[in-house]
Amino acid sequence: MSVVDTVQQDIESYRKHGREAIDATDEELEHGLRLHAETFGCDLFGFLPSTRSTAGRELLSEMIETGATTNELIPVGEVLNKTSPAYGEACADQFATAIDATGLDCTVLTAGSEKNLHHTINRISACIHLFDEFDGPIRKVTSISDIDEAVATDELAVFFSTNCPPAQGGLRDGMDAHWWIGLLYRLGVRIMHLTYNRRNWVGDGCLEPADGGLSLHGREVVHQMNRLGMAVDTAHSGRQTTLDAAECSDAPIMATHTTCTGVYDFPRGKSDEEFKTIADGGGLIGICAIPHFLARQGSLVDLLDHVEYAVHLVGADHVAIGTDNGFRPVSAPHQPEVPERPASSPYGPDEWFGAWDYAPERASIPDANRKSLAWVNWPLFTAGLVARGFDDATIEKILGGNFRRVMAAVEDAKSAEAVALHQVESRYSGRSPRS
Numbered sequence: 001m002s003v004v005d006t007v008q009q010d011i012e013s014y015r016k017h018g019r020e021a022i023d024a025t026d027e028e029l030e031h032g033l034r035l036h037a038e039t040f041g042c043d044l045f046g047f048l049p050s051t052r053s054t055a056g057r058e059l060l061s062e063m064i065e066t067g068a069t070t071n072e073l074i075p076v077g078e079v080l081n082k083t084s085p086a087y088g089e090a091c092a093d094q095f096a097t098a099i100d101a102t103g104l105d106c107t108v109l110t111a112g113s114e115k116n117l118h119h120t121i122n123r124i125s126a127c128i129h130l131f132d133e134f135d136g137p138i139r140k141v142t143s144i145s146d147i148d149e150a151v152a153t154d155e156l157a158v159f160f161s162t163n164c165p166p167a168q169g170g171l172r173d174g175m176d177a178h179w180w181i182g183l184l185y186r187l188g189v190r191i192m193h194l195t196y197n198r199r200n201w202v203g204d205g206c207l208e209p210a211d212g213g214l215s216l217h218g219r220e221v222v223h224q225m226n227r228l229g230m231a232v233d234t235a236h237s238g239r240q241t242t243l244d245a246a247e248c249s250d251a252p253i254m255a256t257h258t259t260c261t262g263v264y265d266f267p268r269g270k271s272d273e274e275f276k277t278i279a280d281g282g283g284l285i286g287i288c289a290i291p292h293f294l295a296r297q298g299s300l301v302d303l304l305d306h307v308e309y310a311v312h313l314v315g316a317d318h319v320a321i322g323t324d325n326g327f328r329p330v331s332a333p334h335q336p337e338v339p340e341r342p343a344s345s346p347y348g349p350d351e352w353f354g355a356w357d358y359a360p361e362r363a364s365i366p367d368a369n370r371k372s373l374a375w376v377n378w379p380l381f382t383a384g385l386v387a388r389g390f391d392d393a394t395i396e397k398i399l400g401g402n403f404r405r406v407m408a409a410v411e412d413a414k415s416a417e418a419v420a421l422h423q424v425e426s427r428y429s430g431r432s433p434r435s
Contacts, residue, residue, distance in 0.1 A: 003090045007097045007329045014374035021300035021372040022380055024387035032383025035392055039382070040151070042106035042400040044286030044322030045161065045235065045256040046375065048130075048138070049098040051329055053088035056080035057338050064339045073341050075122050082126040086133035094329035096137050101376040105151050106141075106400060108256060108322070112162025112189060114196035114236075115353050117170030117180065120162060124187050127160065142188050144408050159407075161191040161233065161256070165221055167200035168353075174201060174217050178224055190407075191231040191256065194218060194245055195238070197268075197355045203241035206267050207358045213240035219248050226250040229414030231407065234278075235268075235286075235322075242274045251413035252282035252406045257322035259293045260309045264302070266293050267359055272313060279314035284406045286322025289373040291365045299369035300377070304384045307398065316394040320402050325375040 024032065052060075060080070063073060085095040111127045113119035131140040139150040141157045150157035166180035184192070194214070195205040202218035204211055214222070222245055225232055232253040234242040246253050255278060259269035270278075275285055287306045291298035294306060303321075310319045351357070372380075385395045 003093050004097050007094050010329065011098070011101050011374075011376045014371045014377055015380065017368045017371040018300055018374070018377040018380035020368070022304070022384035022387050024383050028387045029383050032386035033379050035386065035395060036103050036379040036382035036399070039396050040106070040400040040404070041102075041104045041378065041382075042320070042403045043102075043104055043108065043375075043378070044254070044284070044320045044403060045108050045110060045233075045288070046323045047326030048082070048107070048109060048158070049085075049095045049327045049329060049375075050081040051084045051088075051091035051094050052077075052080050052338075053084040053091050055087070056084050060338050060341075064341055068342075070342050075119065078123055079126040079129075082123075083130050083133070085136055086130055092134070092136055098327045098329055098376055099137055099156050102378040104156060104378055106147055106157040106159070106403070108159045108161050108191055110163060111160040112164070112184065112192075114163035114168075114193070116168050117166055120164075120166075120184075124160065124162070124184075124189070128187070131158075140188060142190055143411060144404060147404070159190050160188045161193075162189050163193050163236070164196050164200065165192055165194065165202055167195075167202050167217075167221075177201065177217070178220070181221065181224055181230070182228070185228045185230055189230065190410075191233050191254070192225060193233045193236055194221070195234075195241060196236045196353060197358075198353065203244070204238040205241070205355075206236055206238050207355045208238055211238045211240045213238070214244035214248070218244070222249050226410075226413050227415040229411050231410045234274075239271060239274060242270065243277050246274075246277045246281045246283065249281065251410045252284065253278060254284045254286065254406060256284075256286040257288040257290075257324040258285060259288060260306045260313070262313070263306050263309050264293075264295050264298075268293050275310060275314050275318075279318035282318075282406070282409060284318055284320055284402050285310055285314070286320045289321070289323040289325050289375075291370055291373060292362045296363045297365055297369055298373070299366075300372035300380065300384060303373060303381070304388055307385065308388055311390075311394070311398075316390075316397050317402060317405075319398055320400075321381060321398065323373075323375055323378075325373065327375040 084091040111124045113123050137155050139155040147157045166177040194202045197205040197207040199208045202221050203214040232245055232249050233256050234245050235255045235257050261269040261271050289303055294302035
């Protein structure tokens with residue numbers, strides 16, 4: 001069996017569970033799949049398929065066998081996972097097969113980190129390296145007009161996002177953060193979270209009990225992002241931070257991968273008030289496909305429940321899907337197995353930055369539920385919307401039309417002078433230079 005056949009077999013397993021979950025008639029399924037193929041589709045927040053070449057697997061095995069710690073393995077593994085399609089035919093085939101299965105035209109890639117500048121630059125550089133070296137079906141884009149060029153050549157248009165602004169570590173001072181935001185813009189980042197789960201200099205994350213909202217620095221960051229043409233993302237931000245950002249932003253904001261607390265009360269979700277405030281400013285909410293965010297044992301049914309609730313709450317013009325998902329293809333035949341890596345330390349950065357110990361305990365997710373939400377099941381997300389009774393025009397908005405509108409508004413709000421002078425602006429803590 002070829003590598004592609006093996007991946008296709010894996011995808012079909014996911015499709016089986018997805019079809020069972022949406023409970024669509026043959027007619028609804030056929031209509032949904034056709035509509036998905038014909039409609040511009042964008043994942044508001046996700047990951048490209050993660051592959052690993054034989055040489056990469058051998059390197060990690062050697063590191064593990066010679067005593068590498070988890071913290072040493074993670075940055076190496078991330079680079080290998082992102083760049084392997086450029087250096088292995090099997091990885092390239094797996095990568096392209098998974099992308100083709102989604103039927104997507106565009107995605108927002110979480111290129112930057114929620115941790116510190118070193119981790120962010122490591123990850124973004126690996127992403128850029130992939131686009132530089134890989135002759136495959138992807139194109140890095142930085143504007144709405146770039147999307148059309150990618151679609152015309154049958155490439156997946158990929159916007160860069162980062163999980164946090166420069167606000168956690170590696171900075172000289174607060175003013176330095178603004179210089180780094182300009183640097184991230186030059187590297188291609190067009191969407192940026194204000195916070196991750198914890199508090200930073202910008203504001204409070206969604207797991208902070210104080211719910212303190214945006215700081216003065218955070219308001220300056222929002223205005224700088226507006227002037228650069230970088231979309232504000234509050235997916236991991238606390239309630240008051242989200243409300244403050246929507247109020248002070250000159251452009252529509254997004255919560256690219258969240259859920260509705262009105263359906264299931266999970267701290268990474270957004271309240272009705274947050275949804276309405278984002279929508280009132282012309283913004284956009286993406287529903288994620290993380291099972292335990294959607295329900296205690298979430299499935300594709302629950303994803304559709306959240307989408308339906310959001311549409312009824314704020315209207316179809318303000319709802320999308322941001323899976324927060326990726327796809328790890330099965331290993332190519334005859335690839336060496338990587339030994340089990342050392343367990344993560346409870347004192348390490350992975351545990352600390354997420355602060356997930358302060359979130360509700362995760363239930364065990366049934367295999368069928370998890371598989372129904374697989375990234376490669378995107379065509380079934382559309383078929384599920386058809387089965388829920390949404391008309392084609394509404395589905396087209398949810399799939400990608402709303403994203404194009406919001407990103408166009410973010411671009412319209414930017415200042416050409418600010419883009420040219422962002423290094424000077426940084427000396428004024430995000431304010432425009434005085435004349």
